[in-house]
Amino acid sequence: MRRKVSNPLALAVLAHLVMGPMHPYELGKQLKDTGKDRNIKFNRGSLYMVVEQLRKAGFVAEQETVKDTQRPERTIYALTGTGRDELHDWMRELVRDPAHEYPQFGVALSLISVLDPVESVELLRARAEALTKDLDETRAMVGKATADGVQWIFLVEEEYRMSLVEAELRLVEKLTGELSKAEYQHQWREFFGREQ
Incomplete structure (x- = not known):
């Protein structure tokens, strides 16, 4: 099946948003803190790009914009129902179907x-x-x-x-x-x- 967003980082973002809405910086911190960066390579720019791709696909939505005096304005993203369905469908496919990889x-x-x-x-x-x-x-x-x-x-x-x-x-x-x-x-x- 061809996915709208097929980057492994997108899958990790969807999975982490199951825990609740987050800002991309917080998502990146969680990915590093949980060691997911050992299996999924990313940097700050690629993370923001993937979040935007997921937003355009309708898998995540802006929940709110937070502004405090210490930091610039931050957009918090939440998983949509379509995003949850995509996450589960994608995970089922990856776990069930062996794929030939080219290491x-x-x-x-x-x-x-x-x-x-x-x-x-x-x-x-x-x-x-x-x-x-x-x-x-x-x-x-x-x-x-x-x-x-x-x-x-x-x-x-x-x-x-x-x-x-x-x-x-x-x-x-x-x-x-x-x-x-x-x-x-x-x-x-x-x-x-x-x-x-």
């Missing part, structure tokens, strides 16, 4: 044979180190959040992230082993005309 590492793997296998092994080992560090940091963050009483449902995207990183690490280790084999390195040099 950059998948592109790199599909073309890795152009690199010298010795160099590929070095690069993959560096990637494994970075992945291991990311995995350790995520585990520590989830452990702290759990100890602080955060319910598991609010950490499920981090569980998903850790599962993906663990799977990628296994693949990287397997690939490193295969690329390290003298037989493959010989075949590669023969094929690419670099036999010494």
Whole structure:
């Protein structure tokens, strides 16, 4: 289904407005405070742009404009009934229907044979180190959040992230082993005309 606004940030905005009307700055703060910025990249400009797109689509509406002496005028946005329907329909689709994604590492793997296998092994080992560090940091963050009483449902995207990183690490280790084999390195040099 083609959506009027298909940016993942729009989905996060709709989801956060379920909790009540907010100003875009407050929305951005909540997204960062809840760690959603680990999965959804945004900046202040893109957030305001998405809120405007949602307003034009009828998914959010201006509820009120607040003016106090300390700050400039701020517009508070609320979720509309149509926006709530869009949120639920979109979430059902994302949870139910697998979609083929095109991650950059998948592109790199599909073309890795152009690199010298010795160099590929070095690069993959560096990637494994970075992945291991990311995995350790995520585990520590989830452990702290759990100890602080955060319910598991609010950490499920981090569980998903850790599962993906663990799977990628296994693949990287397997690939490193295969690329390290003298037989493959010989075949590669023969094929690419670099036999010494």
